[in-house]
Amino acid sequence: MKILVTTKRVEHYESKIRINAEGTGIVTDGLTYMINPFDEIALEEAVRLKGEHDAEVVAVSIGSDDATQQLRTALAIGADRAILVKVDQPLDSDCAAHVLKAIVEREEPNLVLMGKQAIDDDANQTAQLLAEYLGWPQATFAAKTESLESEAEKQKEPAIEVDDDTATVVREIDGGLETVELDLPAVISVDLRLNVPRYPALPNIIKAKKKPLDEVTLDDLGVSANAKVTVLGYEPLPERKAGVTVESVQELLDKLQNEAKVL
Amino acid sequence: MASILLIAEQYKGSLRKVTFNGLGFAKQAAEQLGLDLHILIAGSDVGGIADELQGYGAKAIHVADDSDLEIYRTEPYTQVVCKLADEIDAQMITAAATVQGKDLLPRIAGRLGAGMASDIVEMLEDGTFKRPVWAGSVIARVRVETDRKVVSTRGTAFEAPKKGDDTADVNEVDVSLDEADKVRVEDMEETKSERPELTEARVVVSGGRSMKDDKGVKMIEELSDLLGAAMGASRAACDAGLVPNELQVGQTGKVVAPELYFAIGISGAIQHLAGMKGSKVIVAINKDPEAPIFQLADYGLVADMFKVVPEMVEEIKKRKGA
Numbered sequence: 001m002k003i004l005v006t007t008k009r010v011e012h013y014e015s016k017i018r019i020n021a022e023g024t025g026i027v028t029d030g031l032t033y034m035i036n037p038f039d040e041i042a043l044e045e046a047v048r049l050k051g052e053h054d055a056e057v058v059a060v061s062i063g064s065d066d067a068t069q070q071l072r073t074a075l076a077i078g079a080d081r082a083i084l085v086k087v088d089q090p091l092d093s094d095c096a097a098h099v100l101k102a103i104v105e106r107e108e109p110n111l112v113l114m115g116k117q118a119i120d121d122d123a124n125q126t127a128q129l130l131a132e133y134l135g136w137p138q139a140t141f142a143a144k145t146e147s148l149e150s151e152a153e154k155q156k157e158p159a160i161e162v163d164d165d166t167a168t169v170v171r172e173i174d175g176g177l178e179t180v181e182l183d184l185p186a187v188i189s190v191d192l193r194l195n196v197p198r199y200p201a202l203p204n205i206i207k208a209k210k211k212p213l214d215e216v217t218l219d220d221l222g223v224s225a226n227a228k229v230t231v232l233g234y235e236p237l238p239e240r241k242a243g244v245t246v247e248s249v250q251e252l253l254d255k256l257q258n259e260a261k262v263l
Numbered sequence: 264m265a266s267i268l269l270i271a272e273q274y275k276g277s278l279r280k281v282t283f284n285g286l287g288f289a290k291q292a293a294e295q296l297g298l299d300l301h302i303l304i305a306g307s308d309v310g311g312i313a314d315e316l317q318g319y320g321a322k323a324i325h326v327a328d329d330s331d332l333e334i335y336r337t338e339p340y341t342q343v344v345c346k347l348a349d350e351i352d353a354q355m356i357t358a359a360a361t362v363q364g365k366d367l368l369p370r371i372a373g374r375l376g377a378g379m380a381s382d383i384v385e386m387l388e389d390g391t392f393k394r395p396v397w398a399g400s401v402i403a404r405v406r407v408e409t410d411r412k413v414v415s416t417r418g419t420a421f422e423a424p425k426k427g428d429d430t431a432d433v434n435e436v437d438v439s440l441d442e443a444d445k446v447r448v449e450d451m452e453e454t455k456s457e458r459p460e461l462t463e464a465r466v467v468v469s470g471g472r473s474m475k476d477d478k479g480v481k482m483i484e485e486l487s488d489l490l491g492a493a494m495g496a497s498r499a500a501c502d503a504g505l506v507p508n509e510l511q512v513g514q515t516g517k518v519v520a521p522e523l524y525f526a527i528g529i530s531g532a533i534q535h536l537a538g539m540k541g542s543k544v545i546v547a548i549n550k551d552p553e554a555p556i557f558q559l560a561d562y563g564l565v566a567d568m569f570k571v572v573p574e575m576v577e578e579i580k581k582r583k584g585a
């Protein structure tokens with residue numbers, strides 16, 4: 001079995017994001033970067049499945065040379081190989097899906113595991129678009145309900161199980177949890193609640209330096225970077241008017257009733 | 264005439280409330296772009312729901328009624344929507360960015376060769392869109408370059424329109440699905456709650472890790488119930504196992520925008536703020552006066568929740584009784 005997993009390089013989730021003076025992008029000075037947290041969960045799940053199924057895990061990232069760092073981290077966590085698709089500019093979701101389709105056609109994995117969205121553009125489209133372009137079934141938002149420190153979590157009942165031809169996925173939907181069975185090959189996008197990603201151990205970080213990391217370009221893949229969605233600019237959130245501090249429960253409820261009129 | 268197609272969403276025979284927020288956008292877009300408004304409702308035995316969609320200026324309401332559509336699945340719904348979109352020359356296809364909307368719309372965009380703007384909060388006069396990015400830290404203005412566009416709308420960013428007395432044609436959609444679906448729904452475990460859905464509630468009361476244990480959780484529950492509110496929680500509270508994960512409000516949980524939001528014992532991590540900063544009125548209660556949540560709050564009370572929440576419960580009961 002072969003599993004392809006995406007590892008997009010994004011700003012750390014605790015970063016304070018500020019817009020540059022021209023409104024054309026964000027201020028990157030002082031920011032730190034990480035594997036998209038949802039992709040981290042997909043990677044963890046891929047490595048877990050590898051332990052069960054003797055699978056090969058291939059990590060792919062679309063980005064600049066800097067994304068090599070995230071791919072090395074993925075290799076240290078347990079991916080066997082990595083592919084960097086080198087681009088100068090960020091791609092929109094549709095282009096990213098076409099790139100991944102080309103990679104899937106080369107690699108022929110049984111399963112693609114991806115974060116449900118990247119925490120920079122928050123679009124939540126690429127997994128679904130990829131599944132569509134491949135003509136594969138999709139299961140989005142693979143998740144578990146157990147809290148991360150609960151007994152059930154410690155017993156690790158997985159929300160994704162695979163055999164030769166099918167995958168069974170527990171997914172979070174509005175109103176509950178749904179279990180679906182889908183034919184492989186398939187695309188599965190993962191939600192926060194699937195697992196707790198591991199940290200790479202030091203010996204593995206050293207070993208990861210020797211694992212193969214290939215670089216390809218859009219030309220190599222025969223994909224053109226025609227965006228269907230263009231970002232024209234960024235602006236700050238509308239200002240909220242300054243709040244007031246209240247001294248007591250009485251005063252709070254008075255204000256909610258009489259001033260804000262929401263109680 | 265070209266049209267805009269709103270995909271209404273039902274769950275077990277009831278329309279989701281956010282469908283009407285999505286309808287608010289669709290109606291506005293129809294007027295602005297000079298398109299006919301069409302609405303699709305899909306499911307099994309959903310004919311009755313069509314009546315609830317009357318009075319919103321639609322030219323037609325399309326009912327796709329088939330036992331194969333009873334439970335939402337990506338492929339059958341994609342086929343139904345794409346076929347209808349071609350028949351009515353839909354230039355824009357839209358739905359609320361619910362779990363179903365998020366699963367379905369990109370697939371439709373891919374099949375129709377359309378570009379998609381996710382989770383928009385505004386459409387500008389020039390037809391471009393505003394949408395929050397980086398967990399709602401900033402707003403991006405985006406242009407969809409294709410003639411046909413797919414758009415998902417964020418929660419309550421658009422107001423539900425007023426119901427009028429106009430009548431739309433009701434059209435029964437001929438449902439003929441290609442090929443066996445490669446996805447089979449095996450099981451559905453419903454969340455049991457007497458409280459309103461987080462994303463649809465007028466009031467949300469959220470607790471943080473400061474709830475500490477069951478006693479703290481009970482306090483937040485009692486206040487929620489007294490206010491008829493949905494209960495939410497911070498990621499820290501969910502991670503600690505104090506409450507189930509589906510209560511999580513934040514970038515990694517649910518995005519809510521109620522009229523009134525209580526953040527109790529929540530410091531205000533960026534990822535939590537992203538999930539609730541669209542709320543109309545925000546109340547923060549925290550014993551740490553430096554907690555970032557106070558910068559966002561309309562009303563802040565620096566106090567220990569174990570002291571003031573029971574006090575609030577008593578006082579609200581008193582005022583309700585008066």
